[in-house]
Amino acid sequence: MSDDNPLAPPPWLNAPPVDPYPYEESHDLRVGPKLHPSLDGLLPYIGVWRGRGRGGFPTIEDFDFAQEIRISHDGRPFLSYESRAWILDEQSRPVRPAGREVGWWRPVLDGDRVTDELEALLTVPTGVMELHIGRRKGTQIEFVTDAVVRTATAKEVTAGHRLFGIVEGALLYAQDMAAVGQPLSPHLSARLIRVAG
Numbered sequence: 261m262s263d264d265n266p267l268a269p270p271p272w273l274n275a276p277p278v279d280p281y282p283y284e285e286s287h288d289l290r291v292g293p294k295l296h297p298s299l300d301g302l303l304p305y306i307g308v309w310r311g312r313g314r315g316g317f318p319t320i321e322d323f324d325f326a327q328e329i330r331i332s333h334d335g336r337p338f339l340s341y342e343s344r345a346w347i348l349d350e351q352s353r354p355v356r357p358a359g360r361e362v363g364w365w366r367p368v369l370d371g372d373r374v375t376d377e378l379e380a381l382l383t384v385p386t387g388v389m390e391l392h393i394g395r396r397k398g399t400q401i402e403f404v405t406d407a408v409v410r411t412a413t414a415k416e417v418t419a420g421h422r423l424f425g426i427v428e429g430a431l432l433y434a435q436d437m438a439a440v441g442q443p444l445s446p447h448l449s450a451r452l453i454r455v456a457g
C-alpha cells in the first residue's frame with residue numbers, strides 16, 4: 261500500500277480474480293459439511309423455521325407477527341442464527357416488516373468436553389447488541405443476557421431472557437426484555453414449524 265494515498269492501486273491488484281466463497285453453509289443436515297461434534301446437542305434446531313407469534317410490552321399495544329428463523333452451520337463449532345419477522349393484521353396479512361436479528365450460537369467447550377453451556381451474540385438493526393449465556397437441558401435452552409450494548413440512538417434495552425424449546429417437532433420460544441424503564445417483561449412468544457432442513 262502506498263504511504264501517501266491509501267486508495268492507490270496496490271501491487272497485488274494484477275493477481276487473478278478469486279472464485280465465489282468456496283465453502284458450504286447448510287441448514288439441512290443431509291447436505292453440506294459434516295456437523296461439528298460440539299453441535300450435536302443443538303442439532304434439532306438446525307433448519308429453516310416459519311410460524312407466528314404474539315407480542316407486547318407494558319409500553320406498547322399487543323400485536324401478532326409472523327417470523328422466519330434460519331439456523332445453519334458451516335462445519336465449524338458455531339451456529340448462524342438469522343431471524344426476520346413481520347406484523348400481521350387480523351386476517352394474517354402482512355402489515356409491515358418488524359424485528360430482524362442476526363447472530364451466532366457458540367457451544368462452550370471444557371477442553372474437548374462439550375458442556376451444556378452456550379454463548380450467543382445477537383444484533384438487531386435498531387442499535388442493540390446482546391451477549392447471552394445459555395444453558396441447555398435436553399432440547400430446551402435458557403438464555404440470559406450477560407451484557408447489552410447500545411448505540412447512542414437505540415432504545416434503552418438493559419436485559420433479556422429467552423427460552424427456546426423443541427416441542428413435537430416445532431420450535432417454541434418466549435422472550436422477555438427489560439427496556440425503556442420497564443423491568444423484565446414478556447415481549448414475544450412464537451411457535452414455528454420446520455419448512456426446510
Ligand code: HEM
Nearest residue numbers: 315319320323325327345358359361384388415417439440
Ligand atoms: C420477532 C421479532 C420482533 C418483533 C415482531 C418485534 C415487534 C415490536 C413492535 C411491533 C414494537 C412496537 C413498536 C413498533 O411498532 O415498532 C416493538 C418495540 C420494541 N422492541 Fe421489538 N420486536 C421484535 C424483536 C425485538 C428484539 C430482538 C428486541 C431486543 C433488542 C426488541 C426490542 C424492542 C424495544 C426496545 C421496543 C420499544 C418498546 C418501547 O419503546 O416502548 N424487539 N417490537
